[in-house]
Structure formats: structure tokens, C-alpha cells
Amino acid sequence: MDNIQYEGKINQILRDETRYACVSRNEVNLAYHKIDTRLEDMVYEGNIDKKTHDYLILVEKPKIPVIFRIPKIHINLKNPPFRPIVSADGSETTTLAKFVDTKVKHICVNKKVILKDSWDLLRELTSDLYTENLIFVTVDIADLFSSIPYSTGMNMFEEIVFKNSPLKTPLQVLDVANCCLTHVDMAYLANSLHSEHLVELDLSGHSVTELFPSTFFKLLNRASHTLKRLTLEECNIGDGQINMMILGLVSCRRLQEFRFIGNPISSRGLKRLFNMFIGLPQLQYVEFPVPRECYPDDVTYPLDETTLSSYDRNKYEDIRAELQLILVHANREDISVSTPLFGSFDPNIHETSYELGVGMLQSFKDALASFVTSLKNVN
The missing domain is CATH 3.80.10.10 (Ribonuclease Inhibitor)
Incomplete structure (x- = not known):
């Protein structure tokens, strides 16, 4: 595949208005401003300290992320579909992405469903997993990430983080x-x-x-x-x-x-x-x-x-x-x-807590008085 074919495929994909939209430079700047404002609010609200805030806004002249696609030749050698990749290195969200990654990556690292690469797969395929009739099956989902609604993705993310928090039972x-x-x-x-x-x-x-x-x-x-x-x-x-x-x-x-x-x-x-x-x-x-x-x-x-x-x-x-x-x-x-x-x-008792306390105190005083009287009568 030469450059002309590659660019033609990329442009064809980006013209899909159900997945992508054209934005102006002004809209990009407004988005950057919202991020900066939200980070300032997080400092005020106590969610992050000043040192963390300064790290998260470290990108002084952010770049616009670049999209490119990797041909999936293992599916079709002559007319391969593309896997979309967005390179956000140096963008406004670079430090934010790194910060979030350090906070949540421990959740996924030890999951058995996660395979880092082909070598990791081979390490997992131990002899006890192998059988004579073993059949490998792969499932390919077209445009997975662009098909997941933002709200759905965020809800699932929160659920996963919550399940892995120290307090397993929701506070009621x-x-x-x-x-x-x-x-x-x-x-x-x-x-x-x-x-x-x-x-x-x-x-x-x-x-x-x-x-x-x-x-x-x-x-x-x-x-x-x-x-x-x-x-x-x-x-x-x-x-x-x-x-x-x-x-x-x-x-x-x-x-x-x-x-x-x-x-x-x-x-x-x-x-x-x-x-x-x-x-x-x-x-x-x-x-x-x-x-x-x-x-x-x-x-x-x-x-x-x-x-x-x-x-x-x-x-x-x-x-x-x-x-x-x-x-x-x-x-x-x-x-x-x-x-x-x-x-x-x-x-349940048709009284206020104060009235109940006064009643209990009075009952205690009455019982104590009766006890003292009984002692006197014995003597």
C-alpha cells in the first residue's frame, strides 16, 4: 500500500460523520481552557494538591493529537482494515493520561484476561491448558473504542475502580x-x-x-x-x-x-x-x-x-x-x-432523644432513691 492509498483510506474514514466531527481551533482552545479551569477547581476542592496541579499543567505549548492507522494484514493482506491509533504525546492531556495510568494500571496488570503480547500468550499456554482437540478462536471487533459511548465507558471505568477499592461494600x-x-x-x-x-x-x-x-x-x-x-x-x-x-x-x-x-x-x-x-x-x-x-x-x-x-x-x-x-x-x-x-x-418510642434521656435519668434517680430508702429500712 502506497502513501496515496493510505491517505485515501484515512480521509474516507474521517469523513464518517457518525464517528468524527470537524472542529475549529477556537473549539480546541475552549476545551483546553475547560481542562485548566477544572484542574484549578480540583485544587480548591481538595481533590489534588498544588504540586500535582503544577505537574498536570506542565505542557506549556500543547500539540494537537495526530491520528494514524495500522493496517491489519493478518485479516486481509490485499485490502487490510485499519486499526485507529491517536498519538497524544505532547498534547494537553499528556500528563493527565500519565497520572491516571499510574493510579489505575495496577487494577489490570494481574488480570488473567490481559495479554501484553504474543510472548505473554505463549507463557500462558502451559501444558495443562493444552488438549488434543484444542481450537484457537479470535474475535475481532471493528472500531471498538469509537463504538463505545463516552458515558457507558466512564460508568464501566468507575465500576471497575470501585470494585478494586479497599472498601468493597458501598457506604450507606x-x-x-x-x-x-x-x-x-x-x-x-x-x-x-x-x-x-x-x-x-x-x-x-x-x-x-x-x-x-x-x-x-x-x-x-x-x-x-x-x-x-x-x-x-x-x-x-x-x-x-x-x-x-x-x-x-x-x-x-x-x-x-x-x-x-x-x-x-x-x-x-x-x-x-x-x-x-x-x-x-x-x-x-x-x-x-x-x-x-x-x-x-x-x-x-x-x-x-x-x-x-x-x-x-x-x-x-x-x-x-x-x-x-x-x-x-x-x-x-x-x-x-x-x-x-x-x-x-x-x-418507635414517640419521644425525642432528649426526652428519652431525661426519662432514663429520672428513672435512675427514682431507683437510686428507692434503693437508699430500702437500705435505711434494713438498718
């Missing part, structure tokens, strides 16, 4: 309430493969919408298909964050319980949330805070125990009735709502 319950989470921690949670399997999530005590807006909503989005119980108590969520909260929660179609007491939200903000709640088909239970206007104007959050119980009860009951009416008009009386001031309500 994550309680990190009042744990002083950092940007790095939230970035890890949001990007972890386990986030797609979460059933219960508690981030109480963290200003998630203020400190970690992007990673928090990414975490909610990734967990939206499995999340059933969400707790965001004392997260400093006010009326200014209601829009963001609605955007984050509206995709959580399997949510059954939502607790967000201790947040400075007014009745107006609560009404907007309740109008969103009626669209969550599996929601059964909601714990909402005492509306902000039921407290004096000069209170600060988080509220101490004395301030917490010093609210306008008449105003609270009026607002609660309005919120309940939203559910009634939408035929969602199946959603139970409450405002436990001290601890979360446990439907």
Missing part, C-alpha cells in the same frame, strides 16, 4: 454531625463513589450552603437516587439559602425523612420548602425549626437551651397551621411534621 450510612468538616473532606465525600449509594446522611452542625455550596449540592445530586433520610440540623440555613436548598432537594425523589431544626428560617421560607415537599412522592416525616419571627430580633444562632424554648407559642401555632394547610390542599396529609426542640423525634 454517613453521620458526620459536628465533626468540623473541611473543604477537603466535603470534596472527598462529594466525589467518592460511595456517595451514589448513601441511604442516610447527617451533616448537622456545618454551614454547608455557606462554606461548601458546590460540593454539598454535588453530594446531594450524586446521592439523590438512593437517599432516604437527610438531617441538616443547625446548619445556619436561612431564607437566603432556600433557593439553593430547593434545587438540591427536588431531585431526591426517594427521600422519606428530612430533619432541619435549629436553622434561622422564617415562615415565608418554610412555606416555600413545604410547597417543595409535596412534590417528593416518598416523603413521610419532616422536622422543621421554630420560625425565625417567633423569637426576639436580637437572638443569635445556634440557640442555647434557654432561648430555644422562649418563643411566641401563639405565633408558632398559627404558622404551623398554615404549613399544615399546604399539605392538606395538596392531599399530602401522609407527611407527618413536628418541631422537637431537643433532639430528633423517634417514632
Whole structure:
């Protein structure tokens, strides 16, 4: 095959618009810019450190990758099909490819289905594999990589990485309430493969919408298909964050319980949330805070125990009735709502954790008093 025939075959292949598309230099530059921006975001989110970032952007004047094809003469000597090869050496993604390769190549190295070359095949063909009627069969897939949709390939890649991670079983319950989470921690949670399997999530005590807006909503989005119980108590969520909260929660179609007491939200903000709640088909239970206007104007959050119980009860009951009416008009009386001031309500014992603790403490005191009395009577 001479150069003219080779170039003709290459051009014929590249004209296949179902697999290839012409792009302008401007589109290429925009793609480079997206890569650089994403790498900067990864540093900010704590996914990579500054040293790694500097290595990944090491290519100062990237080249455009070059495609060429190797004739597969073992299939047809006279009119061989081509195997496409893209040489990306020196391109924008050169260092990225090397970085990813060092992180995942250990997964494939020891797989029995992987053969490096013909010599590797011969090493595998030991005497115990050979039989008298042994027949070699080869399967050739035309344009394998260009036939796999990008999303399908990425999903399979994530699945393989997950199966080879130290934690084999998906994490379903994550309680990190009042744990002083950092940007790095939230970035890890949001990007972890386990986030797609979460059933219960508690981030109480963290200003998630203020400190970690992007990673928090990414975490909610990734967990939206499995999340059933969400707790965001004392997260400093006010009326200014209601829009963001609605955007984050509206995709959580399997949510059954939502607790967000201790947040400075007014009745107006609560009404907007309740109008969103009626669209969550599996929601059964909601714990909402005492509306902000039921407290004096000069209170600060988080509220101490004395301030917490010093609210306008008449105003609270009026607002609660309005919120309940939203559910009634939408035929969602199946959603139970409450405002436990001290601890979360446990439907199995019909008490809050605080009330249960007080009850147990009182029972202990009574038992101790009875014991002391009995001792005195014996003496």
C-alpha cells in the first residue's frame, strides 16, 4: 500500500460523520481552557494538591493529537482494515493520561484476561491448558473504542475502580454531625463513589450552603437516587439559602425523612420548602425549626437551651397551621411534621432523644432513691 492509498483510506474514514466531527481551533482552545479551569477547581476542592496541579499543567505549548492507522494484514493482506491509533504525546492531556495510568494500571496488570503480547500468550499456554482437540478462536471487533459511548465507558471505568477499592461494600450510612468538616473532606465525600449509594446522611452542625455550596449540592445530586433520610440540623440555613436548598432537594425523589431544626428560617421560607415537599412522592416525616419571627430580633444562632424554648407559642401555632394547610390542599396529609426542640423525634418510642434521656435519668434517680430508702429500712 502506497502513501496515496493510505491517505485515501484515512480521509474516507474521517469523513464518517457518525464517528468524527470537524472542529475549529477556537473549539480546541475552549476545551483546553475547560481542562485548566477544572484542574484549578480540583485544587480548591481538595481533590489534588498544588504540586500535582503544577505537574498536570506542565505542557506549556500543547500539540494537537495526530491520528494514524495500522493496517491489519493478518485479516486481509490485499485490502487490510485499519486499526485507529491517536498519538497524544505532547498534547494537553499528556500528563493527565500519565497520572491516571499510574493510579489505575495496577487494577489490570494481574488480570488473567490481559495479554501484553504474543510472548505473554505463549507463557500462558502451559501444558495443562493444552488438549488434543484444542481450537484457537479470535474475535475481532471493528472500531471498538469509537463504538463505545463516552458515558457507558466512564460508568464501566468507575465500576471497575470501585470494585478494586479497599472498601468493597458501598457506604450507606454517613453521620458526620459536628465533626468540623473541611473543604477537603466535603470534596472527598462529594466525589467518592460511595456517595451514589448513601441511604442516610447527617451533616448537622456545618454551614454547608455557606462554606461548601458546590460540593454539598454535588453530594446531594450524586446521592439523590438512593437517599432516604437527610438531617441538616443547625446548619445556619436561612431564607437566603432556600433557593439553593430547593434545587438540591427536588431531585431526591426517594427521600422519606428530612430533619432541619435549629436553622434561622422564617415562615415565608418554610412555606416555600413545604410547597417543595409535596412534590417528593416518598416523603413521610419532616422536622422543621421554630420560625425565625417567633423569637426576639436580637437572638443569635445556634440557640442555647434557654432561648430555644422562649418563643411566641401563639405565633408558632398559627404558622404551623398554615404549613399544615399546604399539605392538606395538596392531599399530602401522609407527611407527618413536628418541631422537637431537643433532639430528633423517634417514632418507635414517640419521644425525642432528649426526652428519652431525661426519662432514663429520672428513672435512675427514682431507683437510686428507692434503693437508699430500702437500705435505711434494713438498718
